Amino acid sequence: MAGAGRIGESLIKIATERGHNVVVIDKKEEKCNEMTDNYDVIAMCGDSTIKSVLEESGARRADALVTTTRDDAVNLLTILVGNELGIKSLVSLVSQPEHAPMFKRIGANVMENPASAVAEYLYRVIQRPSIRDFMSIGGGEAEIFEIVVTSNAVVVGKTLDDLNLSYDALIVAITRDDTIIIPRGNTTIRVGDVVTVFALARRIEEITKLFTG
Numbered sequence: 324m325a326g327a328g329r330i331g332e333s334l335i336k337i338a339t340e341r342g343h344n345v346v347v348i349d350k351k352e353e354k355c356n357e358m359t360d361n362y363d364v365i366a367m368c369g370d371s372t373i374k375s376v377l378e379e380s381g382a383r384r385a386d387a388l389v390t391t392t393r394d395d396a397v398n399l400l401t402i403l404v405g406n407e408l409g410i411k412s413l414v415s416l417v418s419q420p421e422h423a424p425m426f427k428r429i430g431a432n433v434m435e436n437p438a439s440a441v442a443e444y445l446y447r448v449i450q451r452p453s454i455r456d457f458m459s460i461g462g463g464e465a466e467i468f469e470i471v472v473t474s475n476a477v478v479v480g481k482t483l484d485d486l487n488l489s490y491d492a493l494i495v496a497i498t499r500d501d502t503i504i505i506p507r508g509n510t511t512i513r514v515g516d517v518v519t520v521f522a523l524a525r526r527i528e529e530i531t532k533l534f535t536g
Contacts, residue, residue: 325371
């Protein structure tokens with residue numbers, strides 16, 4: 324991983340908690356020391372755009388390279404070097420959306436403008452407080468979202484066949500008592516179920532009312 328800022332550190336925390344081996348590269352020595360003090364990682368103080376630095380970090384054996392700096396040029400050069408070293412999974416933050424195509428052309432997965440993404444997420448939470456989580460697809464044409472079934476919802480006690488949602492809305496999964504259920508037509512919806520729904524944008528308000536009353 325290149326960059327140990329706020330986003331980088333959050334990712335480091337998640338990755339190490341889930342048992343992954345992480346090598347962190349950052350130009351600031353104090354940041355490297357902070358990472359090794361707080362997490363089970365190897366930290367190198369150096370420039371991730373330099374091939375020898377990446378090689379010394381063990382990049383040729385790495386499953387993935389993630390760049391999280393605020394500088395798109397640094398991220399792009401790092402990804403280019405990682406690609407040259409044969410790292411299969413390349414992931415990068417991109418601050419300026421117009422730079423994203425350059426990353427994608429070399430096979431990198433990108434997270435565009437994280438600040439804007441957070442703002443969009445907060446707006447959706449305000450707009451639809453009953454929806455727990457969501458992911459926009461196709462430039463906003465559709466969404467995958469989670470919603471909790473309330474006691475006054477019209478879907479309670481009904482099966483998926485009863486709902487007849489049509490092809491522009493699909494129940495993907497139901498989480499019940501910490502168990503994930505892959506629903507079938509005869510699956511009955513209960514109060515408290517967390518339902519994962521894929522729906523076209525024009526159906527979201529209607530679907531929300533079905534599950535929350």
